[in-house]
Amino acid sequence: MEMANDAPPPFEDDRTVCVVSVKGLKENWQRWSNEHQEHQKHNPFSSDGQPVCTQPLLGQNGYGRPQEGSLTQRRGQDAQSHIGREVQELCLVIREMGGGHGEEGQPVVEFGQLFERYVTISNKLVGILLRARKQGLVQFEGEMLWQGQDDHVVITLLQ
Known part of the structure; x- marks a missing residue:
């Protein structure tokens, strides 16, 4: 009688062979969760506490303008053009x-x-x-x- 490996058997598809482990899934999920939490800190519409982003306040330079180098700024420039x-x-x-x-x-x-x-x-x-x-x-x-x-x-x- 053979002992079982730590890794599950591969999932076979017409195109690829993929080995999935619980540890790899857990690491991917944790990485996504950390990135999402960091993103939510900068999202002014998030309910995850107070945002830590430094958005200009009313009357300050840059108020009502997209963040420098952002895709929003690029789209605005393209539209203006x-x-x-x-x-x-x-x-x-x-x-x-x-x-x-x-x-x-x-x-x-x-x-x-x-x-x-x-x-x-x-x-x-x-x-x-x-x-x-x-x-x-x-x-x-x-x-x-x-x-x-x-x-x-x-x-x-x-x-």
Whole structure:
């Protein structure tokens, strides 16, 4: 009669042979648990006591900003870059379409015409127009533009 080994028999699969021990499972679980506890210390939404992270307080530099070097910061930068390209494309379309010229010779276009042309390019025209106005690139009357009712609002390209 043979004595049993400390290791269980291997689990055979079509692709691999894997030997699993209780000790290895326990070590993996403990490592995951330690990493999770450390992560939760830095999670402001965790109920595991007070977070130990040093988040800036209201009024301090960096408040409301993602942590330097984080994926959140990277995604924000990528989004900012993408929106910047969309605004540039919008200005180019207005410049190309600008049938009339404003008081100082800037290209102008009516919202309805721009909407009809731009709808095939992007479904975010109004949001991009608001961003371009915030950056001082375009000017138009009103807070928001609505298809149909604001079709005759004139949009002026400032730069």
